[in-house]
Structure formats: C-alpha cells, structure tokens
Amino acid sequence: MSGIAALIVDDSSVMRKIVERALRQAGISLGEVFEASSGIEALKLLGQTRVDLILSDINMPNMDGLEFLRQLRAQNLAADVPVVMITTESSEEHVRDAIAAGAQGYIRKPFTPDQVKDRILPLFGGA
Amino acid sequence: MTLVRRAPAQIDVFARCLDEAVEEVFHLMTGVHCLPVSECPVEEREMISAVIGLAGALSGICVLCSGEKVALRMAEILTGIATPRLNDTVKDAIGEICNMIAGAWKGRLPSLSSECMLSTPTIISGTNYQIHNQRPDFRIERFYSFNGNSFAFTVLSESVE
Numbered sequence: 001m002s003g004i005a006a007l008i009v010d011d012s013s014v015m016r017k018i019v020e021r022a023l024r025q026a027g028i029s030l031g032e033v034f035e036a037s038s039g040i041e042a043l044k045l046l047g048q049t050r051v052d053l054i055l056s057d058i059n060m061p062n063m064d065g066l067e068f069l070r071q072l073r074a075q076n077l078a079a080d081v082p083v084v085m086i087t088t089e090s091s092e093e094h095v096r097d098a099i100a101a102g103a104q105g106y107i108r109k110p111f112t113p114d115q116v117k118d119r120i121l122p123l124f125g126g127a
Numbered sequence: 128m129t130l131v132r133r134a135p136a137q138i139d140v141f142a143r144c145l146d147e148a149v150e151e152v153f154h155l156m157t158g159v160h161c162l163p164v165s166e167c168p169v170e171e172r173e174m175i176s177a178v179i180g181l182a183g184a185l186s187g188i189c190v191l192c193s194g195e196k197v198a199l200r201m202a203e204i205l206t207g208i209a210t211p212r213l214n215d216t217v218k219d220a221i222g223e224i225c226n227m228i229a230g231a232w233k234g235r236l237p238s239l240s241s242e243c244m245l246s247t248p249t250i251i252s253g254t255n256y257q258i259h260n261q262r263p264d265f266r267i268e269r270f271y272s273f274n275g276n277s278f279a280f281t282v283l284s285e286s287v288e
Contacts, residue, residue: 011247014206014219018156021207059226061247088230091241108234109227110155 003031004124007049009042009056009068010086015109019055019086019116026117039068046077053120054078055107058087058094069101082123086111141236142267145282148231149271152224157204159273167270167277174198174254175213177225180246184239186285189232190258191225193278200276213252222248228280260285 006023008016016035023030034051036042040063042056054072058065065085072078084105085098095106105119120126146163153161174195181187193201195213202220203209210217226248233239264284270277 012219012223014202014216015223017206018223059245059247088227088234088245090230090234093241109230110152112155 003029004053005031005034005051006053006055007034007036007042007045007051009036009039009054009060009065011037011057011060013037015057015086022111022113022116023055023120025113026120028117028120039063039065039071042068043071043075043077046072051078051081053123054081054083055086056083058085058089058098066097066101069098069103073102084119084123138265138267141232141265141282142269144235145228145232145267145269145280148228148235149269149280151231152227153204153273156224156227157273159204161271161273164270164272164277167272167279168194174252175218175221176251177218177221178249178251179225179229180249181229181233181284182244182246184242185233187260187264187283188258188281189225189229190281190283191221191228191278192281193221193276197276197278200274201278204273218250218252222250225280232282258283 008019010016020033034045034049036045038060056065056068065087069083082104083102084107085103086107086109088109090108098106104123107115107119149161153159175193175198177191179189181189198213198217198221199210201224202217205220205224229245233243260283262285266281266283268279268281270279
C-alpha cells in the first residue's frame, strides 16, 4: 500500500494535522493530503480531485459529517472511496447512523495511531 | 470539587467519569498523564476558556479554563509545535481538548451517550468572569494538572432528564 491520497474533513485545523500525523505514525503511506474545513468545502474539492481515502469529523457547523456523507453518496462523488468518521460521538446509535449513511469505518476521539491503523489498513487489504 | 445544590451519588459518578475522561484524552492524544489536583492557582485558570454546549438529556456547558502559559503548553503537547503566544492554533487546540473531554465524559454515561449532543467549541479570552445559569441543577468543578501545569474543567447543568 503506498501513496494513498487522503482528504481530511474537520472544522479544526489542529485536528486535521493531528489526524494526518496519526496516519503517518500508523505507518500508512500517504501521498497527497487534502484538507477541508467543512462538508461543503469537501464536496467542492471532491468534484475536482480524486482521493483514495476520506476521513471526516461529524460535529461541524453548517453541514455535519453525516450530511456530508449523505451528499457525497447522493451526488455519486468518490463512490468507491472509503469514508471513515473520526468523532467524539461514540454511542452505538451514532456508529449505526454513520454506517447507514455510507461510512466504512468509525474512529472515536481521542485515538491512538494504533487505533487509526486498525481501522484504516483493512480498507486497503492490510492486516 | 465544588458542587452547587446537591451531591447525590449520580453527581459523584459524573465527577469520576470526568476525571477518567480527562486522563484518557491527555494520555491517548499527548502521551502525558493529567490527574486531578485539589487546587489550581488563579493565574493558571483565568485567561482562556473553551466552552462546549450540551443539549438534549442534559442541558448545560463544559468549560475548560486555563491561563495563557498553560494553554500554550497544552497546545504544544497536543500539536507537537511550540507556540510563543496565544494565537488561533492555540485556541483551536484548547477547543479540541475541551471537545474531546466533553465527548469522552458523556460517552461514559449511558443516559447521556446518545441522548446528549455537543456543540462545536467556543473560545473566550479574558479574566475575572463568572458563569451564571438560571436554573442550576449541578455544577462540577475540577482541577487537573499535567507536567506541573494546572487548569480547571467545569460541567454545569441546568437540567437532567
């Protein structure tokens, strides 16, 4: 697995950098990393750019991560790209909602690089 | 720990969960332990506050208060980048720490986990302010310390369903 182009969607620039750092610390080989501070910005970016992985927060202003995911699927953008939610919301109900909206994985904040690796690697055929 | 109005067993559980949440967030995200302390110097808990709103089964706020020096240290251990002064990155970092603590706290409480929503963080800078609410239900104020840096974290509720 090499050169994964990732899009990180979070209204916090600090958290976007932390997620990128965790991906690298998890040993995931990243290509270009794109950032979006909102679901709206992410949808616009995905209309023009191809990525291999999307990681998105849920609690964001204007368009939350679940609505972003629903819009992504409805607009048939990045149809074959796995989406992993990274969020403070940890209830089973939230996980179910995310999966129902089309997410392939769920990482709860706070997280360790190992937890990121465990969620991401299987999406790309890794153990 | 300062409580207003009542101190039932449930409030004790809330407080213990808060201690666990703070330690979990700091340990997982920074590798640093952050444990309860009995007091916090005033100058170390007034300058910048991050506020997360709670709505749903519990209506209230979570507030992380720290001095500027402590906020800079907090942001540094979270981001790995030393910042000489309070800037947007530091404020963002404080907001995210408050957000994660609030989420980890409510995630430990079955009655709140899926029934209480969190707002996005609001950052307030300034000193010598007090928080008032019209229908106080409970108030938990705890002090914590990491690497000799202390701050305050408050959960203030107006109602619990």
